[in-house]
Amino acid sequence: MKEIQENLTLFISEQKSYFETVLAPNENNLKWGEAWIYNRSSKGFLIGPTNAGVNFKEILITRSKALFREDESYEHIVIEDGKTILIDTLFSDFTQAFLVYKLRQSGKYPSAASLVAPSLLLKRIYVRLLMSGVKPSPCNISSETLNDTAELLATFRKQSTLADDQTYLNGIAEVLRKKQITYSEPEFMVTVKRPQRASTKKVREAEFAEGLGDEENEKLVEIQDFLNVVSLRNLVQKDSEKIMLNMTLLLFVTAWRFEELSGITINALKRLEVEDEQVRKLLKKRGLHTYYLGIVYQGKKGAGMRTHWVEPLAIDLVEFIFKDTIKLTKNLRNQVVNCRGNNFKTLLPQELVPKESTVVNLNEAEIELADVVAHIYESTSDSIRYFNDLKRFAKEKLRKAGFLPHRIVKNRRKREDQFYTLKQIDDFLKQTITKSKELSADMIYRVRDSSNDYSYDVEYEKLLFITPVGSTALNYSGMIKPLATPIWYRYLSAYLGMGINRNTSIFTRYNLKTKNGEFTKINTHMPRHNKNTFLAIADVSEHLQAMVMGRADIKQNERYQHLAIEELALTTDIVSYHQDNSCTAISLSPTGVDQVKNTGIIGLNPDLKLENALAQNLHTFTTERDRTSFITDMLDDIDLNIFEEFSDELAAFQNDNEKRDIIRAHSDLSPLAFGSCMRKISVIECPFNIMCQDGTACPYHTLTGRADEADKVASLLKSIESEIEKINYLEIIARDEADELLEVLNARKENVKMLSEQSQSFEAKKIPVNLQEYDAKKKPIRLATLFAVEHRTNEKRAVLEKLSKPSE
Structure with a gap:
């Protein structure tokens, strides 16, 4: 023992x-x-x-x-x-x-x-x-x-x-x-393991993405939230609000960790001219700068000193953020420089410091309460209405700190002018720093990276993002104007709606809400999470992801793969339409339903009943009654020359019921790849071998205004004109055979032209309706989903361009 x-x-x-x-x-x-x-x-x-x-x-x-x-x-x-x-x-x-x-x-x-x-x-x-x-x-x-x-x-x-x-x-x-400091050797067995944050296997990632809940999705920025952040640029009024908005915008541009963002200095920007003359010409042609813009920053988690190269389209924004923030904080920086110059003997603003700032002078010199408001402390409470309210709040602030007026004088208006000595005000400022756990007495911002035990110091006046103490609070507070403070995490979190009181944020102040009616809330790490997901969606290699994100740990990329899988999966359900105009002919296989699904748009004729307007686009005539109602409706539309064969036959009948009986007897509209047939070709085979599909005139063939007809008519007309052009070339070689072919093709061309005019008259009557606006679940909600849609579209376009190139 x-x-x-x-x-x-x-x-x-x-x-x-x-x-x-x-x-x-x-x-x-x-x-x-x-x-x-x-x-x-x-x-x-x-x-x-x-x-x-x-x-x-x-x-x-x-x-x-x-x-x-x-x-x-x-x-x-x-x-x-x-x-x-x-x-x-x-x-x-x-x-x-x-x-x-x-x-x-x-x-x-x-x-x-x-x-x-x-x-x-x-x-x-x-x-x-x-x-x-x-x-x-x-x-x-x-x-x-x-x-x-x-x-x-x-x-x-x-x-x-x-x-x-x-x-x-x-x-x-x-x-x-x-x-060996215990009487018996203690043993302890770990029985609980941390739940896995991410899996490295694709199958598990896919399963996780399939069952992903709202908790993970909340880490990604929604489109409306991002638009609300952009809207703030025209709404914010106070300097502190503008500075913190600049900080938020830079966070979106760079996707840094908060600790990396808060340590940025005013001289962090560096330019690198583009030397390649061809690249310079291309950049000038596109209206872009002919230099690269980098931001030097201290990376966390062992990443070391790095340079973040700004995307060309974001250069103007980044330069504005730096210039605007430096301009807004100019006076505060000068104040810190002055304090450092006098070795912090006094923290008073330069305009209040006597020429010989000895203790005796500070005790003798006085400052009136109104000047305290102007130079030292100003309440930012929303309850402020008059200047006397500001004076009252300033007096109460000093009283709570233990400083009472040194002298009270009644003026001519029988009101009291209250005076404090400069020594009292200076002691108040020093006491504020002493009692604060966030402020440093020597005004130096110290950061330590626990991953490698590296520490670095930045003087307050060299930090890009600083504000007067207390100015970052959105209500029930006040700012101490001569004292600078870095913007700490809890300040920016509260600004973005993620503080202790989540009902108080810059978004609630300016009434910026999501589509669900809730005020926007953004975590400071969400922009980084978003960019990580972008890179995973684009399938960027792991070492490049780590390089772009300023990470030393390559394996950390795996944590974002399950979100990438989910966002890519969503793109298959989201309606997106991309028409390729490089082709001279369009396939005749897509139906009206396919056309609406591919475009997300349906054109409705307001002169038709709604059910008939929908059936016209989709060819959803399921019963004889449907077809009869549609043909009757179309005949009543005097602007459309369709079903003219019925017009002559119905002219002899005055009774509407008799007219419907005649229409019902002949109301067959069998769908064809191009147009419709008024014979029952599903029962009786076409005696003309469906020659209408190549543009040949047929008395039973008709257009109904189906959604796919306009594109198919235009495609068919282009195809016939192309064939005519080729035959005209061959006419030099074999004139007799060419004349016969041209006669047939010109007849088809005239018929298709007539059909094209008819199709155009259908489309001219329609009003386009965007179906995406009526299906919120199919519209992209998050920026990552929108990025995934665009990425998939680019991939498809690249494949089509590759296929369209002639093989060598």
């Missing part, structure tokens, strides 16, 4: 020594046992999100679920407040030593989550030791203790989180065994 305790003491001593000599100096000489608080201005291992931290001395039971079983009583282990459990000094030292050990083992600074999680598990283990009645020493941790902890976690954790917890518990057991 003595050896076990000595091993524990040695383990803690080694880690404490490393902490004090290596880690603590970079964190303002942080003391052993003090809480680890992550913040943005840290220069060491505590760089991280502002809401993360590790407390080694106590456990707040109100913040933790399932610390105890339902039948357990824990009053004896908490202090008088009933909410806190104090941690024994030895166990506290062990917890900190364990985290330092993990830091040393990783060889780099891990993320905050990878240290906070095991520290919370060790606290749970501590509670289990207390509840089991044994001394809460690390030496008493056993397999049973670890299993009890995991059992309680399983009561409220979801599968993925529980799998992480079990992995951490297994890691704790390994360290305890390796260092």
Whole structure:
């Protein structure tokens, strides 16, 4: 037992020594046992999100679920407040030593989550030791203790989180065994695995895509959402709104991760002239710039410093984003430069700083409340109506910070003018930075890539996207004008509708909704997810995908293949029409139904009954009554010269019923590939061997205005004219045979011309109706679906062009 305790003491001593000599100096000489608080201005291992931290001395039971079983009583282990459990000094030292050990083992600074999680598990283990009645020493941790902890976690954790917890518990057991600091060797078996995020097999991807739910689709940007973002360019009014919109637009252009976007500098653009003269001429002809535009940025996840080359069509937009943002933030940048120039002795705006800004001068110089509003703090609340409201909010802001008016003077209008010393205002600004976990006292933006432990610093004035503190909030807030802040993730998320209060966003402010009537919501990672899906749809090779997306991990592309499969599958259901005009003849096989399906458009004659107008296009005459109704309707339309054989026969009858009887007796409309036949050719074979199909005149052949007839008449006429042209050429060689052929062809040509005029009269009466507008399920909803449709269309066009080329 003595050896076990000595091993524990040695383990803690080694880690404490490393902490004090290596880690603590970079964190303002942080003391052993003090809480680890992550913040943005840290220069060491505590760089991280502002809401993360590790407390080694106590456990707040109100913040933790399932610390105890339902039948357990824990009053004896908490202090008088009933909410806190104090941690024994030895166990506290062990917890900190364990985290330092993990830091040393990783060889780099891990993320905050990878240290906070095991520290919370060790606290749970501590509670289990207390509840089991044994001394809460690390030496008493056993397999049973670890299993009890995991059992309680399983009561409220979801599968993925529980799998992480079990992995951490297994890691704790390994360290305890390796260092031999427990009386019994603890064992822990991982029983839960993380659910697979993606499969590498095509079959599984296809199955997953087939059963894909709304949760995955929500990661892709919908067309209406994208249009709403574009609409904001004409709607946003405040400078902060414009800056964040520029940030959003650049996010769509580049598809960066948020951390990559937020670290962009004002001098990130670089140009590279196109040297190839032929390419330059082509670019000029198309109205494009004759240079490449790149954006230099720091990639995350080990990607390193990279250049994103902008698509030629987006160059103007990117250049505008940079110029506009720099213009909007010019005064704020100058303020940061001035503060850095005086070594942050004062944070006051330059126009308020006395020539000799000593403490005495700042104490003597005063500023009226109205000037505080103009230069220091201005409320952005929607409830503001008058300037006095702004003064009232500014006074309340200063009061809450502990600063009361230095002097109050009644003016001529018997109102009070309230004055503050410049020292008070300067202290207010400095206090704001000190209390903020997001702002850095030296105004330097620090980023660390936990994948390779690479860190870099950017001064605030060099960042492209900065705003005054508080200006990014959309309601119930105010901005502190002299203080700059980078735009953090939570600000942009709230701006795009994904914050804590999702009913407050830039889209709700300007009433921009989706087709479902809901306000647009966009996650900052959705543009990246969208572009990844585009590349997967286009079947871009994995290494090129990784290069375009700025990734070091090639295998990550697999996570987007199932979405690509789904979007491509949707294109088979979406109506799209592409007519190829390169052919001189069109196949006679498509029917009226095929034509409507291929185009998504149907032409309806308003002078006909609706059922007859539909049947005219689709030839859906299923009964004798249908055909009779259609012919009667067509005869009543005096503008159409059709069924003239009926006109003469019906002239002798005045009674409508008698007319219908005559029509019913002759109302056969058998569909042909080209036009219709008024004989029952389905029962009695055609005595003319269906010669009407080559354009020869036939008394039984007629057009009805079917949707496919106009194209087929035009195609047939072109074909006959082409044959006539060839015969005219052959007439030089064999005149007699050519004359005979020309006579037949010219007769067919005249007949088809007459049919063409008749077909044109049908089409002139019709009003085109776009069926896609009546079928929301078949219309592209997401940008990825639209991209998939266009990609598939281009593929088909390429195949047709290849087939149309003569073989060599």
